């Protein structure tokens with residue numbers, strides 16, 4: 711894989727260089743305008759672009775702004791994208807690390823963003839590789855979205871929190887602390903709150919007060935949406951029920967576990983207090 715150069719954006723040309731990439735990954739309907747991006751960068755926000763050698767077009771970018779949540783400053787990461795040919799190259803993690811360094815310099819301890827809970831690749835990236843967690847579910851957060859990744863379904867989101875100063879996060883990024891496999895969790899008897907029944911979502915199980923829970927999601931949600939929109943909606947609603955019930959009972963999702971056959975499930979544990987960053991060390 712190529713050595714990427716990470717350029718932090720400070721001017722309008724760099725912000726404008728993200729537009730074609732935004733259009734390619736999502737579509738023209740949801741583009742953030744470069745003028746707004748520049749204003750954000752001038753006010754504590756952060757944009758970085760990744761370039762592969764001998765390719766003048768950016769291979770990926772990350773964009774976020776300074777925010778306040780529960781009376782504390784935090785960084786809200788609004789967009790992360792890597793162009794198709796560069797997926798799986800490590801660039802996405804390099805961009806997140808650049809964003810982390812910017813935030814640590816500002817004294818910020820949490821970077822947060824929203825994510826479609828049914829996207830297994832993003833779940834693996836955010837929970838498995840970065841070490842993020844979630845305890846918040848929003849129904850149809852952005853309303854109807856016209857772009858190619860989101861159209862046709864309610865835009866439900868989990869609110870992902872990434873504790874960038876935690877030891878566990880550093881270890882995750884260095885690849886020293888890998889999540890268990892889904893087979894391991896199954897062998898240990900961890901109960902499924904939501905499990906696939908062939909391709910369909912099964913019924914929610916009565917599993918409350920368990921020390922660990924699993925919530926399975928489809929292997930390839932984009933492919934499923936393209937093939938069977940009705941089934942994709944069933945998964946959207948089943949995932950919504952599972953997460954809302956679990957978060958309502960005080961659980962947080964702290965891992966995404968994968969099986970060798972491609973299945974994937976979130977691992978949930980009871981959370982301590984909602985006003986503190988989650989201690990995920992025992993997960």
Ligand SMILES: CC(C)(COP(=O)(O)OP(=O)(O)OC[C@H]1O[C@@H](n2cnc3c(N)ncnc32)[C@H](O)[C@@H]1OP(=O)(O)O)[C@@H](O)C(=O)NCCC(=O)NCCS
Nearest residue numbers: 790791792797798799800802825830831832834835929930
């Ligand atoms: C999200 C995105 C930036 C991640 O970049 P990437 O290069 O694909 O990320 P990585 O390859 O480093 O990590 C993805 C992981 O998910 C895995 N993965 C891919 N498809 C998967 C699937 N269907 N189920 C489970 N895991 C999957 C990959 O194998 C990889 O894990 P590994 O490194 O252990 O093998 C990129 O895919 C993208 O631009 N997506 C479209 C825009 C988007 O959704 N942005 C929102 C981000 S929250």
